[in-house]
Amino acid sequence: MKAAVYYSLDNIMIENLPVPKIGPQEVLVQMKACGVCGSDLMEWYIKNRVPLVLGHEPSGIIVKVGSKVKGFEVGEHVFAHHHVACLTCRFCLQGAYTLCEQFSKTHLEPGGFAEYFKIPRLNLEIDTLKIPSDVSFESATLIEPVGCCLRALKKAEVQPSDSAVVVGAGPSGSILTILLRLFGAAQIIVSDFIDYRLEVAKDLGADLLVNPERESLIDVIKKATDGRGADIVIVTAPTVNGYLTGLELCRKGGTLCIFAPTRPEDFLRLSPNKLFFSEIKLVPSYSTSHIETRVALNLIKTKRLDTKSLITHTYPLERTSEAFRKAALDKECVKVVVLND
Ligand SMILES: [Zn+2]
Ligand SMILES: [Zn+2]
Incomplete structure (x- = not known):
C-alpha cells in the first residue's frame, strides 16, 4: 500500500x-x-x-x-x-x-x-x-x-456572556470560534497575522478581528471590555509571544488557556506578584x-x-x-x- x-x-x-x-x-x-x-x-x-x-x-x-x-x-x-x-x-x-x-x-x-x-x-x-x-x-x-477544542472550553469554564479572545486563527482557532458561539460567549475577538484566516473567522461568527501587524490587540481588547480585559483568552499560537500577549489581554480573575505547546526550550517569565494580585488562572488543555x-x-x-x-x-x-x-x-x-x- x-x-x-x-x-x-x-x-x-x-x-x-x-x-x-x-x-x-x-x-x-x-x-x-x-x-x-x-x-x-x-x-x-x-x-x-x-x-x-x-x-x-x-x-x-x-x-x-x-x-x-x-x-x-x-x-x-x-x-x-x-x-x-x-x-x-x-x-x-x-x-x-x-x-x-x-x-x-x-x-x-x-x-x-x-x-x-x-x-x-x-x-x-x-x-x-x-x-x-x-x-x-x-x-x-x-x-x-x-474534541480538543471542546475539552479546552470545558476546562476553561467558559460562561455565557463571556468576552473571549482567540489568539491564532488556524484550524483550532477557527473551531474555537464556532464553539465559543455555541457556549454562549457574548463577544468573540480573533487575532491572526494572516488576513485570509481572519476572513474565515468572520464568516464563522467572530465579532471583532484583529491583525496585530496593523493595530494593537491590547488596545482593541481594552476598548471592547471597558478597560477590564477579556474573561477568557485562548492561545493557539505556539509561541512565547503569543502567551505574553495573552496574559496582557486577560482581565483580573480571568482565564488564560494554554492550548498549544511551545518548544521545550522556550520559557515564559511570569511574575508571581502579578499572578497573585490579578488572580489570573492558567489552564492548559492537552488533546x-x-x-x-x-x-x-x-x-x-x-x-x-x-x-x-x-x-x-x-x-x-x-x-x-x-x-x-x-x-x-x-x-x-x-x-x-x-x-x-
Ligand atoms: Zn490533532
Ligand atoms: Zn488511565
Whole structure:
C-alpha cells in the first residue's frame, strides 16, 4: 500500500509499505480522509520518532474485521481516535484521561496518511465511532480537533456572556470560534497575522478581528471590555509571544488557556506578584478523550458545527507533502485534509 512517510517537514515521501496485519480483536480500515494537525507541523515534536507515518485525524471504511471483534462490520464508516485512556487509573478516575499512562502509548498503525490503517483492540473498544451516512469522511476528520477544542472550553469554564479572545486563527482557532458561539460567549475577538484566516473567522461568527501587524490587540481588547480585559483568552499560537500577549489581554480573575505547546526550550517569565494580585488562572488543555469525541460527532451530525467553511484545502494522498507545505508555510488556509479516493 502507499503511505506518506515523514522524514522532516520538507521531506515526506510516498513509499510502499505492507498492509498492516490484524489480530482477532482488531480491524483494518481503508483511509478515506485524514486531517493535517498543527502538531504534525511541529518538527521538534516529531524529530525523535522519524521516519514515521503521521496522521491522527483519520476516517475511513472498515475492510477487514478480526474473528473475535463484536459490534463492527466490513463496510461501516468510522472515525478512529489514535489515543485512548485505560479508564481505571487514578488520572482516568478523576476525568483527566489525556494524562493517563496508556493514553500516549496507544496508536493507530501505521498512521492516517496511508491507504490502510489498523485499529488496535483498545482504540476499537474505547474510541472508534461509526459515522452516519450523511456525515462525509472529510467532515469526520474534524472529530478529533473539535474534541480538543471542546475539552479546552470545558476546562476553561467558559460562561455565557463571556468576552473571549482567540489568539491564532488556524484550524483550532477557527473551531474555537464556532464553539465559543455555541457556549454562549457574548463577544468573540480573533487575532491572526494572516488576513485570509481572519476572513474565515468572520464568516464563522467572530465579532471583532484583529491583525496585530496593523493595530494593537491590547488596545482593541481594552476598548471592547471597558478597560477590564477579556474573561477568557485562548492561545493557539505556539509561541512565547503569543502567551505574553495573552496574559496582557486577560482581565483580573480571568482565564488564560494554554492550548498549544511551545518548544521545550522556550520559557515564559511570569511574575508571581502579578499572578497573585490579578488572580489570573492558567489552564492548559492537552488533546481530547472519548468523552468529547462523541460530543464532537454529534455537533457535526446535527450541523451545529459547520465543517464546510473550516476545510479549505484537500489533497490526494500522493500529494501529502504539498498538503503539509500549504498548512505549514503558506498559511492561506484553515483545515487541510488529505484524501484517498
Ligand atoms: Zn490533532
Ligand atoms: Zn488511565
